Amino acid sequence: MGLSTFVSDAWSWLNYKPMMAATSDGRPHRGLAPQATWLPKDAVRRLAAYKVLAAYDANQAGELAALTGNDSGAERREFGDAAAFVDTTLAHLLGKSQQIVVAGAEHAGDENASPETLAASDVQQRLRSWAEAELFPLRMQAAERKAVLLGDAVYLLAWDPQKGRVRLRTYDPGFYFPVLEEDADPGDYPQRVHLAWEIPEDPQQGTKARVRRITYELGPIVAAGPHALEDGSAGRGLVTDGTGGRPLEAGDVSRADNGAIERRYPWAPDRPTGITCYLTDAEWSLDDLRHGQSLDDLSMERARFRTRSDGEVLHRLDLRIDFLPLVHISNTVADGEHFGQSTLATVMQVLDELAETDTDSARASATTGAPIIGLAGARAEVDRVTGRPRPLAVSPGTIFQLADGGRMDVLDTSGQLAELRSRVEEIRDRAAVNARLPAVSLGTVDPSDVPSGYALQLSLGPLDSLVDAMRLARAHKYALLFKLVQRIHQAGQAEGWATGPTPPVRLAFGPHTPTDRSAVLDEVVRGVGACVLSLETGVGMLQDAGYPIEDAREEVERITARRPAASPAEDARSSQPGRDEEVSPPERA
Known part of the structure; x- marks a missing residue:
């Protein structure tokens, strides 16, 4: 039909x-x-x-x-309305600052700090140093802009033995192809992931078009080593020790009951496991691919494996980790889908309507700036070559001689232009409402038009819910990212990274809306002075308000060291919080 x-x-x-x-x-x-x-x-x-x-x-x-x-x-x-929406959403998502926080590190300055607290403080300092060395804020902004615009972003972690630290890279989500099980939960971590793209041919270099595929997959630990493939190229396969047994890597053991190889990883020394992550980086010529052959089942016989800088063949290379070193960031909370949704998804048709109205407005402004003029009773100049009247041109200072009863009519389209401009503002407001970006967040509202701070706070309600939902979708992903950073450092035996469980880490985003800093400062001074707020809580409030306090614990120590010694009477008074000073009635009034 x-x-x-x-x-x-x-x-x-x-x-x-x-x-x-x-x-x-x-x-x-x-x-x-x-x-x-x-x-x-x-x-x-x-x-x-x-x-x-x-x-x-x-x-x-x-x-x-x-x-x-x-x-x-x-x-x-x-x-540029779409880009403005994306950039505004990104700015509010990231906030004024981003801070790596390890649970328990804030108590490292206490007198009776436990070894776990001191270890958490050490890990926090190491992660912050790593983030600074890897330009994490810049890479995060690049990845998060893709997530806000496209709905997805991808981080890749890899150990660099020369630099002695974990390297961080971001990939376009168009290169990301996870192999998802049919009955798997969308939030589950996949067991196999491809990063693939097509490389065009280069006639100057004499290379044909080919496909590059980088695969990370989890599998049982096997004894493998480099060997020559059938076509003479380098590859990797099972190896033996000459007596029929399998050579084991340092730290691996073979079970006596089934011969499976197990390994104890630095982050779980008391729990042996037989799982590891394999890396394969290969290329295929487009001419060698059969029609209908999918990315996940490319023939390994026609693959050309790449080699690492140290000569290691990247064919099922054992990375000696039990996880995939990739983190997929979704813009929205997973609801039956592995991939996220773009911020522009709900306003795409509004953006089309806005562009069409802008196009009509541009056309109307052309007839308003250079109006259509009708002349009656004017004699047009004749072209001597063709004998035809020349078209009349209107420019400043032009004079037309009209006969008796002649007139000049001008087509006025300014009214239509004003209506179109009003229509543009109406559509832009509609898009801002649907995208949950209030006009005040887009910078299109005069601050003097806001009646009060409470009214401003109410108008930012939709934006608050949007930012909370987006940060909720990312909270466990960044916690996973920093967990993987710690474990890859342990696997690489980096100096200073101790063996043992990895402490939980979170990424704390700064405030996303303007804060009345003077009001917060006054509140902290009153609360701490009246002994209803601790100094640590007050410093934390100032840090959240946007004051340049890098470390709350160090700031408390500096304040305490510079505070003048209190007299015995003041000590006695401070030990009784809530007690009013003894003053006369006139002074109290």
Whole structure:
């Protein structure tokens, strides 16, 4: 009957665009969807959605529409509204600052601090030093912008023996292809992940188009070593010690009952495990790929394995860790989907309406600035060559001689232009409401128009809920990231990283809304002075308000050291909190 298929998935908010379902099988337009045959079918719509979102962010939505068959797309006016929404959301998500906090480290300055507390303080200082060396704030901002715009971001951790620390890299989510089990929970950690992309051919270098795939997968520990493959290239396979047994790495043991190899990792020395993570980095020529062959089942016989800088072949290389060193960041809380949703998902149609209104406004402003003029009774100059009247041109100082009864009529479109401008503001406000970005957060409200601070706080309510939800979706992911950083340092036997369980770590984001710092300071002074707030709590409040306090414990120590010695009478008074001073009635009044 010619009925179209109703598709409901994580990217259904783009179904209104004909380019997202331009073929009979429901695939996006060929100018939008990748045409590579090795791509998994369930990744095609996701990559197409990434391309659409990137086009909106770069003011290329009109160009993309023209590419997919919309001839009027080239005239589309785009003024950066999508990028403004993304940047504003990102700024409020990250807050003024980000701080790595280890549980228990704040009590390291106490007189009777436990060894666990001192160890937590040491780990906190080491993680902060690592973050500074790896430019973590910059990398996090780059990754989080992708997460806000596209819905997903990917961190990759790797041990660098030359630098003696863990290196951090960010990947575009379009290169991320997890192998998800059909009945697995969306929040579960996958057992196998691919990072893959296509490398175009280079005629100058004489190289053909090829696919590069980096695979991390968990599997049982086996004894393997480098050996030559059938085609003569380097690879890795099972090895023996010459007597039929398997050579073991340092620290590995073979069970007597089934011969399985087990290992004790530094973060769990009392719990042996037979699982490790393998790394494979290989390339395939596009000519060697069969039609319909998916990314996860590429033939290893035709693979060309890459080698590390030290000559190690990256074919099922044992990384000596029992986890995948990748962390996937989703912009929204997982609800039946592994991937997140873009911040622009709910306002895509509003952005289209805003762009169309801006386009109409630009056209109306052209007729307003250079109006259409009708002349009656004017004699046009004749071209001597063609004998035809020359078109009249209007410029400042132009004089037209009109005959008796002649007149000049001007088409006034300023009224329509004013209506279009009003329409633009209406649509922009609608987009801000749907995106939960109040006008005050976008900077489009005059501060003098806000009646009170309480009214401002109420207007920021939707933004508060948005930021809380986004930070909730990331809380356990960053806790996992810093746990992996600690464990890779332990696996690399980095100096100073002790063997044992890794303490829990969280990433504390700063305030995302303006704070009345003077009011907070006055509150802290009153509370600490009246002994209803401890000095540690007051310093923490000042730190949350945006005061430049790097370490609360050190700040408390500096304040205590500089405080003048109290007299015995003051000590007696401070030991009785809540007791009023003895003053006369006039002084009390």
